Every structure is written in C-alpha cells, then in structure tokens.
Amino acid sequence: MSSRPPASRRPKVTLRTLQRKKTQGEPITMLTAYDYPTARIVDEAGIDVILVGDSVGMVVLGYETTLPVTMEEMLHHTKAVARARPSAMVVADMPLGSFQVDDAEAVRNALRFIKEAGADAVKIEGGQERTTTVRRMVQAQVPVMGHIGLTPQSYLLIGGFVRPGKSKDEWERLLEDALALEAAGCFSIVLECVPAEWARDITQRLQIPTIGIGSGPDCDGQVLVFHDLVGLTPFPPPFAPRLLNAYELFRQTVEEFRTRVEQRNLCPAPTTGG
Numbered sequence: 084m085s086s087r088p089p090a091s092r093r094p095k096v097t098l099r100t101l102q103r104k105k106t107q108g109e110p111i112t113m114l115t116a117y118d119y120p121t122a123r124i125v126d127e128a129g130i131d132v133i134l135v136g137d138s139v140g141m142v143v144l145g146y147e148t149t150l151p152v153t154m155e156e157m158l159h160h161t162k163a164v165a166r167a168r169p170s171a172m173v174v175a176d177m178p179l180g181s182f183q184v185d186d187a188e189a190v191r192n193a194l195r196f197i198k199e200a201g202a203d204a205v206k207i208e209g210g211q212e213r214t215t216t217v218r219r220m221v222q223a224q225v226p227v228m229g230h231i232g233l234t235p236q237s238y239l240l241i242g243g244f245v246r247p248g249k250s251k252d253e254w255e256r257l258l259e260d261a262l263a264l265e266a267a268g269c270f271s272i273v274l275e276c277v278p279a280e281w282a283r284d285i286t287q288r289l290q291i292p293t294i295g296i297g298s299g300p301d302c303d304g305q306v307l308v309f310h311d312l313v314g315l316t317p318f319p320p321p322f323a324p325r326l327l328n329a330y331e332l333f334r335q336t337v338e339e340f341r342t343r344v345e346q347r348n349l350c351p352a353p354t355t356g357g
C-alpha cells in the first residue's frame with residue numbers, strides 16, 4: 084500500500100462516466116502523460132483520461148517516429164503514471180508489433196497493461212482490420228479505445244504522417260471503420276486529423292464517445308499531447324494550442340542555476356552555529 088496520497092480525490096473516471104458525458108453533451112478531456120509528476124498535474128487539473136501514448140517515443144525518448152517504441156518502454160511509462168493513483172482513467176497505447184502478430188499475443192499484451200502496469204484500458208490503432216482483435220480483448224475483460232484517421236504507426240505503409248484524404252472512398256472507409264470498431268466493443272474512438280465535418284458526422288452516428296485531435300470542435304472530447312500543450316516540443320502540430328512556453332522557462336531556470344553556482348550564490352548550507 085502506497086503512503087503517498089493520490090493525485091486527486093475525485094471519483095474515479097470509468098467507462099460509464101465517459102458514456103454519461105456523451106449522453107449529456109459534456110465534453111470529455113484527455114491529455115497524454117508519461118511519468119509520475121505529469122500524471123499528478125494532469126489529474127489534479129481534473130482531466131478525465133490520461134493517455135500514456137506511444138508518442139512518448141517521439142516526445143520524450145527522441146525517436147523520429149513511434150515505430151521503435153517497445154512493450155517494455157510502454158509498460159515502464161504506464162507504471163509511472165499509475166503510481167500517481169489518478170482519478171482519471173489511464174489508457175495505455177499499445178505499440179506497433181504488440182497487437183498485430185496474432186490475437187492471442189495481442190490479448191496477452193493488453194492484459195499486461197492491466198495486470199502489471201495498472202492501466203484501466205488500452206488503445207490500438209486501426210479500423211475494420213482490427214475488429215477480431217478488439218473482440219478478443221473485450222472478451223478478456225480489457226476495455227479498448229480505437230484510433231482511426233491519421234494513424235502514426237502506419238508511417239511506413241502510408242509514407243509519412245499523412246492526414247486522410249477527402250475523397251468519397253476515404254469517407255466511406257472511415258465511417259465503416261468507426262462503425263465496425265463500435266460493433267466490436269470499443270468504448271471510445273480517437274479521430275486523428277479527420278476533416279471536421281466527417282468527425283461531426285461520425286460523432287453523431289456513434290453511440291460511443293469520439294475523442295478528436297486536429298478533427299474540429301464537434302467530437303465528444305479532445306485529446307492533446309501534453310508536451311505540445313505546454314510548449315516542450317520544438318515543432319508542435321498546427322492544431323495544438325501552445326498555452327505555455329515551458330521550454331523557454333526551463334532553459335531560463337537552468338541558466339539561473341548555472342549563474343548562481345558560478346557566483347557561489349546558491350542556497351547556503353546550514354551552518355554549524357559557531
């Protein structure tokens with residue numbers, strides 16, 4: 084049993100909370116966090132869902148894409164977030180290779196996030212091609228969030244971080260993906276970089292909540308990468324409002340530390356009293 088107090092004392096956010104918010108038209112809030120202090124900040128600020136995104140690979144670990152991120156890295160970061168004992172729901176992102184090989188391995192890996200790392204749910208990228216995997220995970224009692232539109236794990240196949248096109252075919256495929264994921268048992272779906280009118284239409288047709296990122300204002304909720312929001316990433320995507328320039332604040336603070344040390348002007352140590 085931890086002696087540290089939980090980050091916040093709100094009632095735990097569950098699937099029912101998110102579903103109720105959709106029904107009542109209350110926006111759902113989701114932010115990424117990859118470590119203990121950030122999870123505490125996000126939770127204390129009253130955010131509904133903490134996503135331990137595989138964006139950790141690019142934002143924190145310095146990879147150029149999310150492709151190299153491993154199960155062990157995701158478990159490590161999810162455990163750190165779960166140690167904050169947040170009231171927010173903790174969703175762990177399943178990295179490339181952890182759910183595509185076969186369904187049995189996908190279920191085993193999903194269960195590791197729940198049992199070993201303390202996640203409340205997992206997220207996987209992909210549409211209709213993932214429905215049997217989603218069904219198997221849900222049968223194994225793992226809540227699954229879907230993710231369609233721009234799917235960063237498809238980087239090599241698509242040839243970059245490419246937004247979905249605007250053709251009739253793309254629209255039909257996206258809508259079928261969303262309906263298929265809902266029918267398979269997903270409790271929510273992330274819509275990344277989907278044209279705003281499509282995101283609105285999908286949101287109206289689904290019973291489960293949609294969470295948008297770069298997909299306009301009419302999804303049931305919105306998600307952002309924490310580091311984009313607070314200005315810790317050098318090139319945030321254009322849709323991400325940067326509400327703080329933390330990079331500059333941190334840099335100035337480190338410079339201040341360096342100056343004080345060089346001037347022998349840091350906090351004095353306690354004296355011996357002599």
Ligand code: KIV
Pocket residue numbers: 115134135136137138139176230273275296306307308
């Ligand atoms: O990994 C991540 O942070 C994500 C969000 C951008 C939705 O998948």
